[in-house]
Amino acid sequence: MPKLNLPPITDEEEARIQAGIAADPDNPEITPEQFAQARPFVEVFPELAGAFRRSRGPQKAPTKQLVSLRLDQDVIERFKATGPGWQTRINEVLRQAAETLPAA
Numbered sequence: 001m002p003k004l005n006l007p008p009i010t011d012e013e014e015a016r017i018q019a020g021i022a023a024d025p026d027n028p029e030i031t032p033e034q035f036a037q038a039r040p041f042v043e044v045f046p047e048l049a050g051a052f053r054r055s056r057g058p059q060k061a062p063t064k065q066l067v068s069l070r071l072d073q074d075v076i077e078r079f080k081a082t083g084p085g086w087q088t089r090i091n092e093v094l095r096q097a098a099e100t101l102p103a104a
Helices: 011-022 032-037 046-053 073-080 086-099
Strands: none
Touching: 073 086
């Protein structure tokens, strides 16, 4: 993600921000004492933090093989137009076609 090159906040903008903070009683600015008592999210909610960190993990059997395949553009567009899961649908069509081929 590229870094934003934002101009510094002017005194007027800072005053508007501080006025907005002061005008919102439901969301007061955190005090230094509250900040000192704060604990990391992972300490307070370890199970939830663990769920965020989990990756997709290895594929369950049968493991699929990553290949590079050139297909006609109109074929790809047609499958993509069917929405999410279009790559899985291509795999299903290829599987059906492969079953009609003579055994090697």
